Amino acid sequence: xxxxxxGNPMNETITFDINLSVVxxxxxxxxxxxxxxxxxxxxxxxxxxxxxLRIIHSGKTNQTPENFVKINSVTIDGVNIRDIxxxxxxxxxxxxxxxxxxxxxxxxxxxxxxxxxxxxxxxxEWCLPFTSPxxxxxxxxx
Numbered sequence: 108x109x110x111x112x113x114g115n116p117m118n119e120t121i122t123f124d125i126n127l128s129v130v131x132x133x134x135x136x137x138x139x140x141x142x143x144x145x146x147x148x149x150x151x152x153x154x155x156x157x158x159x160l161r162i163i164h165s166g167k168t169n170q171t172p173e174n175f176v177k178i179n180s181v182t183i184d185g186v187n188i189r190d191i192x193x194x195x196x197x198x199x200x201x202x203x204x205x206x207x208x209x210x211x212x213x214x215x216x217x218x219x220x221x222x223x224x225x226x227x228x229x230x231x232e233w234c235l236p237f238t239s240p241x242x243x244x245x246x247x248x249x
Contacts, residue, residue: 133167
């Protein structure tokens, strides 16, 4: 972790390493805030404050049921944050039709936001809110 101070605001450069297992041919887009990244390993400067790591899984249809993404690990600045993924991340699934309607008709309530889910079986947006300085974020979870 390299902390930079160039006047105001303060910022740091953070290194991410996201390990995914992919089945089929899903479309996977990774963002930090609104910045789209081209790789699962990247270094990015961030202002001190609130941020959001997002993985968008798309491309799954009724004709491609095998498309699947599993987040095996997220390592930030050399720290594997596995336990934080289970407590702080959430997934907003896009349930397929007609399956979703059938489930609701049977009285099954589908979750709008699934906490700690790292297996992305539906098209979805997976999110991990975090803060910078990153070491302070990790220390709050120890």
